[in-house]
Amino acid sequence: DQQVKQNSPSLSVQEGRISILNCDYTNSMFDYFLWYKKYPAEGPTFLISISSIKDKNEDGRFTVFLNKSAKHLSLHIVPSQPGDSAVYFCAASAPLRGAQKLVFGQGTRLTINP
Amino acid sequence: DTGVSQDPRHKITKRGQNVTFRCDPISEHNRLYWYRQTLGQGPEFLTYFQNEAQLEKSRLLSDRFSAERPKGSFSTLEIQRTEQGDSAMYLCASSPRLGAPGTEAFFGQGTRLTVV
Numbered sequence: 731d732q733q734v735k736q737n738s739p740s741l742s743v744q745e746g747r748i749s750i751l752n753c754d755y756t757n758s759m760f761d762y763f764l765w766y767k768k769y770p771a772e773g774p775t776f777l778i779s780i781s782s783i784k785d786k787n788e789d790g791r792f793t794v795f796l797n798k799s800a801k802h803l804s805l806h807i808v809p810s811q812p813g814d815s816a817v818y819f820c821a822a823s824a825p826l827r828g829a830q831k832l833v834f835g836q837g838t839r840l841t842i843n844p
Numbered sequence: 845d846t847g848v849s850q851d852p853r854h855k856i857t858k859r860g861q862n863v864t865f866r867c868d869p870i871s872e873h874n875r876l877y878w879y880r881q882t883l884g885q886g887p888e889f890l891t892y893f894q895n896e897a898q899l900e901k902s903r904l905l906s907d908r909f910s911a912e913r914p915k916g917s918f919s920t921l922e923i924q925r926t927e928q929g930d931s932a933m934y935l936c937a938s939s940p941r942l943g944a945p946g947t948e949a950f951f952g953q954g955t956r957l958t959v960v
Contacts, residue, residue, distance in 0.1 A: 734886075764948065773848070773935055773951030774887065819886050823948050826892060827899045829875045829939060830948040834886030 733757045734822050736835035744843055749807040751838050753820030756801060760822035764832070765794060765805050768817045777818075778805070810842045846870060848952035850936050856958045857926055864922045865955045869938030876919050877949060878911055879935040880904065887935055893919060926959045933957075 735754045743749045755763075761782050766774035780787040780794045780803065787794050793806045807814055820835040849868040857863050869876050874895050879887035890909070892900040895916035905911075908926075913919040923930055933956050937949035 736886075739884075762948070766951075771953065773937075773953050775951070776947075776949075821886070828894055829877075829892060829899075831877075831889050831892070831900070832879075832887070832949055834888070836884065836886050 732836075734820055734833050734835040736818075736820055736838050738838050739836070740839040740841070742841045742843060743810050745812060746809045749805075749810045749814065749840055749842070751805040751807075751818050751820070751840065753803050753805075753835055754801055755803075755822050757822065757824070757833075758801070760824055760833075762823035762830070763794070763796060763803050764821045764823060765792075766819040766821060766834075768819060768837070774819055779823075807840075810840075812842050812844060815840060815842045848936055848938055848950055850934075850952040850955050852955055853953060854956050854958075856960060859928060859959055860925055862922065862924045863926055863957065864920055865934055865936075865957075867919045867921070867936030867952060868917075869919070869936070870940075870950055873938035873940050873950070874916065875939045875941070876913055877937045877939075878919070878921050879937065879951075881933040881935060881954070882931075890921075923957075926957075928959045931957055931959045 764779040765777040768774045778792045796803045817837045819837045821832045823830045851866045876893040878890040881887040893913040908924045911921045933954045935954045937951045
Protein backbone atom coordinates (compact mmCIF):
# COMPACT_ATOMS: atom_id res chain seq x y z
CA ASP A 731 0.00 0.00 0.00
CA GLN A 732 1.96 2.97 -1.35
CA GLN A 733 0.61 5.98 0.54
CA VAL A 734 2.99 8.43 -1.12
CA LYS A 735 3.70 8.13 -4.82
CA GLN A 736 6.12 9.81 -7.16
CA ASN A 737 5.13 8.59 -10.59
CA SER A 738 8.09 10.00 -12.51
CA PRO A 739 11.27 8.01 -11.85
CA SER A 740 13.35 10.57 -13.71
CA LEU A 741 13.28 14.11 -15.05
CA SER A 742 15.73 15.97 -17.25
CA VAL A 743 15.75 19.79 -17.37
CA GLN A 744 17.89 22.39 -19.04
CA GLU A 745 19.98 24.58 -16.76
CA GLY A 746 18.18 27.84 -15.99
CA ARG A 747 14.71 26.42 -16.69
CA ILE A 748 12.10 25.37 -14.16
CA SER A 749 12.08 21.86 -12.67
CA ILE A 750 8.72 20.56 -11.45
CA LEU A 751 8.60 17.40 -9.39
CA ASN A 752 5.25 15.87 -8.50
CA CYS A 753 3.94 13.76 -5.65
CA ASP A 754 0.56 12.24 -4.78
CA TYR A 755 -0.64 10.89 -1.47
CA THR A 756 -3.64 8.94 -0.25
CA ASN A 757 -3.84 9.45 3.51
CA SER A 758 -5.72 12.56 4.63
CA MET A 759 -4.21 12.30 8.13
CA PHE A 760 -0.76 13.46 7.05
CA ASP A 761 -0.05 16.82 8.69
CA TYR A 762 3.21 17.86 7.06
CA PHE A 763 4.82 17.22 3.73
CA LEU A 764 8.53 17.42 3.07
CA TRP A 765 10.98 17.20 0.23
CA TYR A 766 14.36 15.57 0.70
CA LYS A 767 17.31 15.63 -1.65
CA LYS A 768 19.73 12.74 -1.89
CA TYR A 769 23.13 12.54 -3.51
CA PRO A 770 24.77 9.15 -4.17
CA ALA A 771 26.40 7.58 -1.10
CA GLU A 772 24.80 10.12 1.22
CA GLY A 773 21.70 10.15 3.37
CA PRO A 774 18.68 12.26 2.44
CA THR A 775 18.90 15.92 3.43
CA PHE A 776 15.90 18.11 4.19
CA LEU A 777 15.03 20.67 1.53
CA ILE A 778 11.66 22.27 2.22
CA SER A 779 8.36 21.45 3.91
CA ILE A 780 4.74 22.57 3.97
CA SER A 781 2.02 22.26 6.55
CA SER A 782 -1.24 20.65 5.52
CA ILE A 783 -3.03 23.91 6.38
CA LYS A 784 -1.07 25.89 3.78
CA ASP A 785 -1.02 25.74 0.01
CA LYS A 786 2.38 27.25 -0.73
CA ASN A 787 5.77 27.60 0.88
CA GLU A 788 8.75 29.31 -0.69
CA ASP A 789 12.44 29.22 0.18
CA GLY A 790 14.76 30.87 -2.30
CA ARG A 791 14.71 28.93 -5.56
CA PHE A 792 12.44 26.25 -4.10
CA THR A 793 8.67 26.45 -3.83
CA VAL A 794 6.34 23.69 -2.71
CA PHE A 795 2.65 23.75 -3.63
CA LEU A 796 -0.01 21.67 -1.90
CA ASN A 797 -3.43 20.87 -3.36
CA LYS A 798 -5.28 19.09 -0.57
CA SER A 799 -8.43 18.40 -2.54
CA ALA A 800 -6.37 16.58 -5.17
CA LYS A 801 -3.98 15.11 -2.57
CA HIS A 802 -1.12 16.38 -4.68
CA LEU A 803 2.00 18.38 -4.04
CA SER A 804 4.75 19.65 -6.26
CA LEU A 805 8.22 21.08 -5.89
CA HIS A 806 9.31 23.86 -8.21
CA ILE A 807 12.97 24.72 -8.63
CA VAL A 808 13.72 27.86 -10.56
CA PRO A 809 16.18 28.52 -12.00
CA SER A 810 17.55 24.98 -12.08
CA GLN A 811 21.27 24.60 -11.54
CA PRO A 812 23.65 21.68 -12.24
CA GLY A 813 24.11 21.19 -8.50
CA ASP A 814 20.41 20.39 -8.23
CA SER A 815 21.02 17.07 -9.98
CA ALA A 816 20.07 14.48 -7.36
CA VAL A 817 17.26 12.14 -6.34
CA TYR A 818 14.34 13.98 -4.76
CA PHE A 819 12.04 12.26 -2.30
CA CYS A 820 8.63 13.46 -1.31
CA ALA A 821 7.68 12.49 2.23
CA ALA A 822 4.59 12.80 4.36
CA SER A 823 4.75 13.16 8.10
CA ALA A 824 2.37 11.46 10.49
CA PRO A 825 2.33 11.67 14.31
CA LEU A 826 4.08 8.74 16.00
CA ARG A 827 4.01 8.61 19.81
CA GLY A 828 5.59 11.98 20.41
CA ALA A 829 7.56 12.08 17.19
CA GLN A 830 6.90 12.07 13.48
CA LYS A 831 7.05 9.09 11.16
CA LEU A 832 8.00 9.81 7.58
CA VAL A 833 6.40 7.97 4.67
CA PHE A 834 8.45 8.39 1.52
CA GLY A 835 7.69 8.22 -2.17
CA GLN A 836 9.88 6.23 -4.53
CA GLY A 837 11.95 9.24 -5.58
CA THR A 838 12.54 11.16 -8.80
CA ARG A 839 16.01 11.44 -10.27
CA LEU A 840 16.50 15.00 -11.50
CA THR A 841 19.23 15.72 -14.03
CA ILE A 842 20.07 19.30 -14.91
CA ASN A 843 21.76 19.59 -18.27
CA PRO A 844 24.21 22.45 -18.90
CA ASP B 845 31.33 16.58 12.57
CA THR B 846 28.13 16.88 14.59
CA GLY B 847 25.83 15.02 12.21
CA VAL B 848 24.38 11.52 12.48
CA SER B 849 27.15 8.96 12.16
CA GLN B 850 26.72 5.37 10.97
CA ASP B 851 29.20 2.53 11.00
CA PRO B 852 30.13 0.67 8.91
CA ARG B 853 29.40 2.44 5.64
CA HIS B 854 29.45 -0.82 3.72
CA LYS B 855 29.03 -4.43 4.77
CA ILE B 856 29.22 -7.54 2.63
CA THR B 857 28.18 -10.74 4.34
CA LYS B 858 27.35 -14.29 3.44
CA ARG B 859 23.79 -15.49 3.67
CA GLY B 860 23.04 -16.86 7.12
CA GLN B 861 25.56 -14.69 8.96
CA ASN B 862 24.64 -12.13 11.60
CA VAL B 863 25.45 -8.44 11.14
CA THR B 864 25.28 -5.45 13.46
CA PHE B 865 25.18 -1.78 12.52
CA ARG B 866 25.79 1.20 14.76
CA CYS B 867 24.27 4.68 14.72
CA ASP B 868 25.41 7.70 16.73
CA PRO B 869 22.73 10.38 16.61
CA ILE B 870 23.21 14.11 16.98
CA SER B 871 24.06 14.50 20.64
CA GLU B 872 21.09 16.52 21.85
CA HIS B 873 18.51 14.50 19.90
CA ASN B 874 16.48 12.10 22.02
CA ARG B 875 14.54 10.57 19.11
CA LEU B 876 16.19 8.00 16.89
CA TYR B 877 14.82 6.17 13.86
CA TRP B 878 15.90 3.35 11.58
CA TYR B 879 14.79 3.28 7.96
CA ARG B 880 15.58 0.86 5.17
CA GLN B 881 15.94 1.79 1.51
CA THR B 882 15.95 -0.78 -1.26
CA LEU B 883 16.88 -0.12 -4.86
CA GLY B 884 14.42 2.15 -6.64
CA GLN B 885 12.38 2.81 -3.54
CA GLY B 886 12.23 5.52 -0.92
CA PRO B 887 13.26 4.89 2.69
CA GLU B 888 10.82 2.78 4.70
CA PHE B 889 10.33 3.18 8.44
CA LEU B 890 11.60 0.30 10.58
CA THR B 891 11.63 1.41 14.19
CA TYR B 892 11.71 4.41 16.55
CA PHE B 893 13.30 5.10 19.92
CA GLN B 894 12.55 7.88 22.34
CA ASN B 895 15.58 7.92 24.62
CA GLU B 896 16.17 4.23 25.41
CA ALA B 897 12.58 3.12 24.87
CA GLN B 898 11.68 1.44 21.59
CA LEU B 899 8.18 2.84 21.02
CA GLU B 900 7.31 1.61 17.56
CA LYS B 901 8.28 -1.24 15.27
CA SER B 902 7.17 -1.67 11.69
CA ARG B 903 5.81 -4.99 10.49
CA LEU B 904 8.79 -4.90 8.11
CA LEU B 905 10.95 -5.67 11.14
CA SER B 906 10.84 -9.45 11.29
CA ASP B 907 11.95 -11.42 14.34
CA ARG B 908 15.41 -11.70 12.78
CA PHE B 909 15.85 -7.97 13.35
CA SER B 910 16.53 -6.41 16.72
CA ALA B 911 17.37 -2.85 17.62
CA GLU B 912 18.61 -1.40 20.87
CA ARG B 913 19.47 1.99 22.24
CA PRO B 914 21.12 1.45 25.61
CA LYS B 915 21.26 4.57 27.80
CA GLY B 916 19.47 6.55 25.12
CA SER B 917 22.63 7.37 23.21
CA PHE B 918 23.90 5.30 20.27
CA SER B 919 21.77 2.59 18.72
CA THR B 920 22.51 -0.79 17.16
CA LEU B 921 20.53 -2.72 14.58
CA GLU B 922 21.25 -6.44 14.38
CA ILE B 923 20.10 -8.78 11.64
CA GLN B 924 20.38 -12.48 12.40
CA ARG B 925 20.59 -15.21 9.75
CA THR B 926 20.79 -12.69 6.93
CA GLU B 927 18.95 -13.36 3.69
CA GLN B 928 19.55 -11.92 0.23
CA GLY B 929 16.36 -9.90 0.59
CA ASP B 930 17.99 -8.01 3.46
CA SER B 931 20.35 -6.33 1.01
CA ALA B 932 19.56 -2.63 1.28
CA MET B 933 20.74 0.71 2.59
CA TYR B 934 20.01 1.01 6.30
CA LEU B 935 19.53 4.63 7.31
CA CYS B 936 19.55 6.04 10.81
CA ALA B 937 17.98 9.39 11.61
CA SER B 938 17.55 11.48 14.72
CA SER B 939 15.39 14.41 15.71
CA PRO B 940 15.15 16.81 18.63
CA ARG B 941 12.40 16.75 21.22
CA LEU B 942 10.73 19.89 20.03
CA GLY B 943 11.57 20.82 16.50
CA ALA B 944 10.48 23.19 13.81
CA PRO B 945 9.16 21.78 10.55
CA GLY B 946 11.98 20.15 8.70
CA THR B 947 13.57 18.76 11.84
CA GLU B 948 11.57 15.56 11.67
CA ALA B 949 14.67 13.61 10.75
CA PHE B 950 18.35 14.25 10.21
CA PHE B 951 19.76 11.29 8.34
CA GLY B 952 23.12 9.65 8.50
CA GLN B 953 24.96 8.47 5.41
CA GLY B 954 23.64 4.95 5.79
CA THR B 955 25.10 1.45 5.91
CA ARG B 956 24.87 -0.42 2.64
CA LEU B 957 24.40 -4.14 3.27
CA THR B 958 25.02 -6.70 0.56
CA VAL B 959 24.15 -10.31 1.32
CA VAL B 960 25.80 -12.79 -1.04
